[in-house]
Amino acid sequence: MSAARAVVLLSGGLDSTTLLAIARAEHRECFSLSLDYGQRHRAELEAARMISTRLGAAEHKELKLDFGQIGGSALTDPALEIPLERTPGIPVTYVPARNTVLLGLALAWAEVLQANEIYIGVNAIDYSGYPDCRPEFVAAFETVARLGTKAGVSKGSFQIRTPLIAWSKVEIILRGVALGIDYGMTVSCYQADADGRACGLCDACFFRREGFAAAGIVDPTRYQGVVANK
Amino acid sequence: MSAARAVVLLSGGLDSTTLLAIARAEHRECFSLSLDYGQRHRAELEAARMISTRLGAAEHKELKLDFGQIGGSALTDPALEIPLERTPGIPVTYVPARNTVLLGLALAWAEVLQANEIYIGVNAIDYSGYPDCRPEFVAAFETVARLGTKAGVSKGSFQIRTPLIAWSKVEIILRGVALGIDYGMTVSCYQADADGRACGLCDACFFRREGFAAAGIVDPTRYQGVVANK
Numbered sequence: 264m265s266a267a268r269a270v271v272l273l274s275g276g277l278d279s280t281t282l283l284a285i286a287r288a289e290h291r292e293c294f295s296l297s298l299d300y301g302q303r304h305r306a307e308l309e310a311a312r313m314i315s316t317r318l319g320a321a322e323h324k325e326l327k328l329d330f331g332q333i334g335g336s337a338l339t340d341p342a343l344e345i346p347l348e349r350t351p352g353i354p355v356t357y358v359p360a361r362n363t364v365l366l367g368l369a370l371a372w373a374e375v376l377q378a379n380e381i382y383i384g385v386n387a388i389d390y391s392g393y394p395d396c397r398p399e400f401v402a403a404f405e406t407v408a409r410l411g412t413k414a415g416v417s418k419g420s421f422q423i424r425t426p427l428i429a430w431s432k433v434e435i436i437l438r439g440v441a442l443g444i445d446y447g448m449t450v451s452c453y454q455a456d457a458d459g460r461a462c463g464l465c466d467a468c469f470f471r472r473e474g475f476a477a478a479g480i481v482d483p484t485r486y487q488g489v490v491a492n493k
Numbered sequence: 494m495s496a497a498r499a500v501v502l503l504s505g506g507l508d509s510t511t512l513l514a515i516a517r518a519e520h521r522e523c524f525s526l527s528l529d530y531g532q533r534h535r536a537e538l539e540a541a542r543m544i545s546t547r548l549g550a551a552e553h554k555e556l557k558l559d560f561g562q563i564g565g566s567a568l569t570d571p572a573l574e575i576p577l578e579r580t581p582g583i584p585v586t587y588v589p590a591r592n593t594v595l596l597g598l599a600l601a602w603a604e605v606l607q608a609n610e611i612y613i614g615v616n617a618i619d620y621s622g623y624p625d626c627r628p629e630f631v632a633a634f635e636t637v638a639r640l641g642t643k644a645g646v647s648k649g650s651f652q653i654r655t656p657l658i659a660w661s662k663v664e665i666i667l668r669g670v671a672l673g674i675d676y677g678m679t680v681s682c683y684q685a686d687a688d689g690r691a692c693g694l695c696d697a698c699f700f701r702r703e704g705f706a707a708a709g710i711v712d713p714t715r716y717q718g719v720v721a722n723k
Contacts, residue, residue: 328556328558329557332554332556359604360597360603363596363597363637367598371563371591394641395640399640403633403637406633407634
């Protein structure tokens with residue numbers, strides 16, 4: 264039984280929700296993990312909890328880590344503004360070493376669960392400015408997981424699954440729709456309101472909007488009043 | 494200046510205190526990081542803060558992470574007893590994937606500081622049962638750090654320094670004494686009291702006691718009354 268267990272990193276956004284649906288479709292017993300890292304809003308975390316139940320995860324865990332203390336990201340540092348325009352290079356919404364931290368925490372839980380798989384929704388296309396979204400980074404972490412855990416050592420392997428890594432936003436959305444996901448329950452926006460309604464203006468909203476348009480799918484995102492008709 | 498910056502993982506125990514003294518002797522501008530992972534006592538964390546100041550770190554940070562939620566270790570799970578005898582294999586005081594998590598958090602701070610070195614006091618001898626204390630694990634994490642951070646990518650390198658990795662407890666103590674450390678301010682015990690006095694009975698106390706005895710150094714540890722004369 265433990266061979267089919269997997270920890271799934273679930274933010275509550277579009278990508279990680281699709282990821283969880285894929286892991287379930289791949290017959291994994293899923294343990295979804297969200298990180299409360301001092302996001303500006305809790306709507307995403309609440310979405311993650313609901314999505315976990317709806318998609319049939321065995322257990323959901325929310326871990327609190329005060330990432331704001333480390334600083335360096337507009338997502339956790341109130342002194343930095345969320346940009347409303349696309350700019351070249353690594354965006355200020357980048358959370359330092361985020362995927363290393365997320366994978367490390369997932370690995371800790373995987374070890375307790377005797378799972379030797381982690382699913383993470385990294386994507387090398389939309390976020391090509393982030394060094395920790397590349398296949399070579401994922402491969403390096405897989406080695407860390409294999410060498411640094413009891414399960415990895417005894418089984419001689421540990422898999423980091425990244426099914427979305429080479430997909431466009433359109434491909435992700437189409438796969439999710441095929442798996443029956445209601446994307447209305449997901450929250451991608453960096454500055455959603457308390458009800459989980461999106462701003463429609465930030466990077467995350469931009470990519471998501473574009474994705475639905477290009478996929479020819481009606482955008483089910485709930486937008487805040489003022490931008491609803493933009 | 495940033496080339497000489499290093500994040501130093503500091504628990505407040507004997508090994509990591511020696512580590513910080515070594516990093517300082519190697520002329521690094523040190524940023525010490527402690528993890529409040531739900532230890533049974535705060536004495537170790539308070540020791541870390543004091544040691545950081547005494548040894549001249551540029552800044553000290555204490556990050557809170559509720560590791561108890563993940564479970565699996567006697568150090569964070571009140572349902573598990575701290576063993577008072579040595580047993581073969583991986584001890585129940587092992588915190589799952591601990592060094593991966595610690596290194597991940599240190600990496601996040603290193604990225605904000607534009608440091609590309611982390612010092613960690615892993616030791617492959619005393620703790621040979623822990624898979625994440627081995628040189629091959631450290632090398633694998635170094636690759637993760639190089640590939641997964643802006644600094645690592647732009648500089649093409651990132652160093653994880655482990656000066657203690659092959660040293661016996663005696664060698665660590667002798668080096669620390671040579672560097673002028675007052676080990677009376679360090680706390681190693683898994684169940685120290687509120688004043689930082691050690692139980693004298695747990696694994697950590699055992700190795701420490703043995704170390705001072707073998708080094709021929711008077712043990713400066715402050716023990717709790719009942720075991721002081723054992």
